[in-house]
Amino acid sequence: MKIDPLHYPEKRLKDLISNSPPKLKQIIALTYASGARVSELNQIKKEDIFKENNYLKISCPVLKKKLKTKENIKRVALIRLDETWLVNPIVSLCMQTKDGQTLVPYSRNTLFRWLKKHTGINPHGFRAIRATHLAQKGFSAHQLKLFFGWSSVAPSDYYVRLNTRDIEY
Numbered sequence: 001m002k003i004d005p006l007h008y009p010e011k012r013l014k015d016l017i018s019n020s021p022p023k024l025k026q027i028i029a030l031t032y033a034s035g036a037r038v039s040e041l042n043q044i045k046k047e048d049i050f051k052e053n054n055y056l057k058i059s060c061p062v063l064k065k066k067l068k069t070k071e072n073i074k075r076v077a078l079i080r081l082d083e084t085w086l087v088n089p090i091v092s093l094c095m096q097t098k099d100g101q102t103l104v105p106y107s108r109n110t111l112f113r114w115l116k117k118h119t120g121i122n123p124h125g126f127r128a129i130r131a132t133h134l135a136q137k138g139f140s141a142h143q144l145k146l147f148f149g150w151s152s153v154a155p156s157d158y159y160v161r162l163n164t165r166d167i168e169y
Helices: 010-018 022-034 084-095 108-119 123-136 141-148 155-159
Strands: 049-052 055-061 074-080
Touching: 010 022, 010 084, 010 123, 022 055, 022 074, 022 084, 022 108, 022 123, 049 084, 055 084, 074 084, 074 141, 108 123, 123 141, 123 155, 141 155
Parallel strands: none
Antiparallel strands: 049 055, 055 074
């Protein structure tokens, strides 16, 4: 079943996280907050997460199939510290992980199947839900491009799904 971000408001996501077992709660929070693809998610290490000013910053790798350079490209996902429903599970996951280890030590396929089984959401759907929620909060296509590490603003047409209530003025 495909989950439409329009029908997955932030409150429903908060309920999903709060009613999940600890490990699932942590991985859902990291998946949603970072907006990472599954293949990027299992690359995030404890050292990639840090507090700065009023934000929890997640330094995420950007893995692109057609990338012509061998440089490690990273982007930074910001989460406000007052969003405790996201921050607390991620900090807890960091505390349980040794330095140098990835936070989600599962293969891409295992992680994909595990999240789909326990949440009913395709893991890439969390990326669309995050993009939609950020757009609802006022992020422009250019801000989303920076947040997700896109090379253009075109993916925002695919990921962001707003309804008429979101565009009323």
